[in-house]
Amino acid sequence: DTEVTQTPKHLVMGMTNKKSLKCEQHMGHRAMYWYKQKAKKPPELMFVYSYEKLSINESVPSRFSPECPNSSLLNLHLHALQPEDSALYLCASSIRGTGAFYNEQFFGPGTRLTVL
Amino acid sequence: AQTVTQSQPEMSVQEAETVTLSCTYDTSESDYYLFWYKQPPSRQMILVIRQEAYKQQNATENRFSVNFQKAAKSFSLKISDSQLGDAAMYFCACSGNTPLVFGKGTRLSVIA
Numbered sequence: 024d025t026e027v028t029q030t031p032k033h034l035v036m037g038m039t040n041k042k043s044l045k046c047e048q049h050m051g052h053r054a055m056y057w058y059k060q061k062a063k064k065p066p067e068l069m070f071v072y073s074y075e076k077l078s079i080n081e082s083v084p085s086r087f088s089p090e091c092p093n094s095s096l097l098n099l100h101l102h103a104l105q106p107e108d109s110a111l112y113l114c115a116s117s118i119r120g121t122g123a124f125y126n127e128q129f130f131g132p133g134t135r136l137t138v139l
Numbered sequence: 140a141q142t143v144t145q146s147q148p149e150m151s152v153q154e155a156e157t158v159t160l161s162c163t164y165d166t167s168e169s170d171y172y173l174f175w176y177k178q179p180p181s182r183q184m185i186l187v188i189r190q191e192a193y194k195q196q197n198a199t200e201n202r203f204s205v206n207f208q209k210a211a212k213s214f215s216l217k218i219s220d221s222q223l224g225d226a227a228m229y230f231c232a233c234s235g236n237t238p239l240v241f242g243k244g245t246r247l248s249v250i251a
Binding site: 056063064065066068071079111113115126127128129130131132133 | 172174176181182183184185189228230234238239241242243244246
């Protein structure tokens with residue numbers, strides 16, 4: 024199994040809703056990532072989990088709450104989002120956890136989020 | 140910290156022709172990797188090719204090859220025999236002891 028899966032593919036939510044995005048990989052990778060991508064822009068790093076511990080938070084607003092229940096699963100909990108949070112949310116994983124990040128990242132297909 | 144610059148927002152190529160996408164980078168690290176990722180309109184980000192900075196030999200993957208000029212900090216991607224399926228956004232990226240840093244991307248169109 025050499026893929027990263029993400030659910031749901033599409034999500035529409037109101038500003039008062041609570042929802043979660045899910046990401047899963049079964050490649051034995053020890054680092055997992057959340058990115059936000061706006062149209063025609065590169066992905067922006069949000070969070071990095073290394074060996075199931077949060078190692079990087081790129082000053083993301085608290086309305087985004089990541090969770091890594093185990094080495095294969097990564098969640099992103101969403102609450103009280105704003106319309107400007109509408110974007111493609113990408114999950115990725117890589118072999119190594121701490122230290123060198125130079126190994127390539129494998130990306131999931133993304134969740135298209137629309138906040139009304 | 141690393142920076143990655145892609146100076147060509149858009150490129151086009153005739154089917155079966157060759158096209159080169161440019162990328163320059165800057166890093167203070169001695170050990171780093173460079174990547175080209177492809178993101179078709181279907182949105183899945185796919186790794187096209189990777190280059191280890193300590194290797195002098197340019198990486199090649201089928202129709203895709205790079206021209207890695209370490210002293211000039213240049214890392215261009217050549218696509219030979221372009222196909223319609225090559226149409227996508229291409230991102231150059233650099234990674235050392237920090238996570239991937241992406242360039243702004245080059246949108247490649249392939250003309251039949």
